[in-house]
Structures are given as structure tokens and as C-alpha cells.
Amino acid sequence: MKNWWMSKTVWLNVLAGLVAIVQALQGQPWINPEIQVFILAVLNALVRLLTNTAITGTPAAKAVTGTPGAKKK
Numbered sequence: 001m002k003n004w005w006m007s008k009t010v011w012l013n014v015l016a017g018l019v020a021i022v023q024a025l026q027g028q029p030w031i032n033p034e035i036q037v038f039i040l041a042v043l044n045a046l047v048r049l050l051t052n053t054a055i056t057g058t059p060a061a062k063a064v065t066g067t068p069g070a071k072k073k
Contacts, residue, residue, distance in 0.1 A: 001055065001056050002054075002055055002056070003055065003056060004055045006055070009048060009051065012043055013040075016040050019036075
């Protein structure tokens with residue numbers, strides 16, 4: 001298992017949030033918002049397909065270890 005800050009999915013969504021903030025501060029989207037949502041959905045799906053390690057503190061991690069945040073031996 002890995003810590004949350006090592007998650008590609010988390011960082012992709014942090015980046016998407018930062019892009020949304022910058023666009024809001026500029027007062028206009030760079031591209032159509034519906035297309036942005038579609039692109040983010042596709043990128044999230046691709047990252048999840050490439051990822052096979054749960055992050056600590058998630059339901060998947062608890063199911064494997066039986067306790068939140070515990071490391072599997």
C-alpha cells in the first residue's frame with residue numbers, strides 16, 4: 001500500500017482542481033466545460049486502469065489489512 005500523496009489519481013484531480021481555479025479567476029474557460037469533464041473522466045479511468053495499489057486509509061486498504069492504515073506483511 002502507498003500513502004495518499006503517491007496516488008496518481010489524487011494528483012490528477014488536484015491538477016484538475018487547480019486548472020478550474022485558474023479558469024475561474026480568468027473569468028472564462030479555456031475549452032468547453034463539458035469537454036473538460038469528459039477529458040477528466042477519461043484520464044481518471046486510464047489512471048485507474050494503470051493503478052493496482054490501494055492507498056492507506058481507504059476501504060480497500062481496510063479490507064486487505066483489517067485495520068485502517070496498517071501495513072500488510
